[in-house]
Amino acid sequence: MGNHIVFIILLGIFFLILFFRKSIVATVRGKEGELNVNLRLQLLPSEEYKVINNLLISIQGHTSQIDHVVMSEYGIFVIETKNYKGWIYGSANSEYWTQNIYGNKYQLYNPIKQNQGHIRALSRILPNLRPNLFVSIVAFSRQATLKNEYLDNVIYWSQINRVIRSYSQKLMSVEQVQNAYNTLLEANIKSRETRKQHVQNVQGEIYRNYKSVNNGYCPHCGGKLVLRSGQYGQFYGCSNYPRCRYTHTT
Numbered sequence: 001m002g003n004h005i006v007f008i009i010l011l012g013i014f015f016l017i018l019f020f021r022k023s024i025v026a027t028v029r030g031k032e033g034e035l036n037v038n039l040r041l042q043l044l045p046s047e048e049y050k051v052i053n054n055l056l057i058s059i060q061g062h063t064s065q066i067d068h069v070v071m072s073e074y075g076i077f078v079i080e081t082k083n084y085k086g087w088i089y090g091s092a093n094s095e096y097w098t099q100n101i102y103g104n105k106y107q108l109y110n111p112i113k114q115n116q117g118h119i120r121a122l123s124r125i126l127p128n129l130r131p132n133l134f135v136s137i138v139a140f141s142r143q144a145t146l147k148n149e150y151l152d153n154v155i156y157w158s159q160i161n162r163v164i165r166s167y168s169q170k171l172m173s174v175e176q177v178q179n180a181y182n183t184l185l186e187a188n189i190k191s192r193e194t195r196k197q198h199v200q201n202v203q204g205e206i207y208r209n210y211k212s213v214n215n216g217y218c219p220h221c222g223g224k225l226v227l228r229s230g231q232y233g234q235f236y237g238c239s240n241y242p243r244c245r246y247t248h249t250t
């Protein structure tokens with residue numbers, strides 16, 4: 001008799017777990033997503049990986065803000081982090097990506113291109129390093145669902161360390177890594193005034209681009225935007241193509 005009761009209780013617990021399993025997993029995933037990238041990068045062995053967060057550098061009066069740079073013998077990882085909600089899609093070459101929140105679409109500048117700009121800025125400061133030593137990583141929080149076709153190193157925050165550690169070929173000496181680290185620490189702008197100015201410049205640029213596209217004009221050259229059909233559906237392209245390759249998805 002007692003055995004029966006124990007069995008029924010165990011069976012009950014089993015079905016409860018089965019029933020709630022999905023939401024338990026979802027909760028754990030959500031918590032994991034909240035662990036920010038700074039903390040994750042601290043989990044990399046510090047003798048092998050040198051990290052600089054929120055780097056601001058200036059190249060000929062133009063400032064560039066880079067979320068994270070991880071320097072190691074395996075390469076220089078340049079990380080752009082995004083904390084967008086909703087569905088995110090875009091291709092490697094389009095100018096803008098789309099964020100879709102419950103059917104409302106917003107544009108974001110293609111983060112792969114954005115990060116390529118960061119790498120160009122970094123290689124100006126570290127001219128002795130070959131361009132192929134720089135590895136671009138674009139990482140979204142779990143708030144977003146990546147809906148694009150598979151794109152190299154466009155990942156979730158939780159995958160950052162795994163991706164970094166998947167690079168196992170030694171390409172630089174310990175001394176080169178240390179020199180790069182010292183140079184970037186030196187170049188990092190700490191002035192609060194300059195940092196504030198940078199944020200204002202970026203916001204101004206986003207607004208001007210947005211306004212231009214909204215009015216039907218190319219934000220790069222001022223040409224008229226025309227609707228075209230491509231392999232992946234309709235998009236707006238600049239009427240000055242091929243001189244100007246600006247596109248944005250509808």
Ligand SMILES: [Zn+2]
Nearest residue numbers: 218221238244
């Ligand atoms: Zn144009």
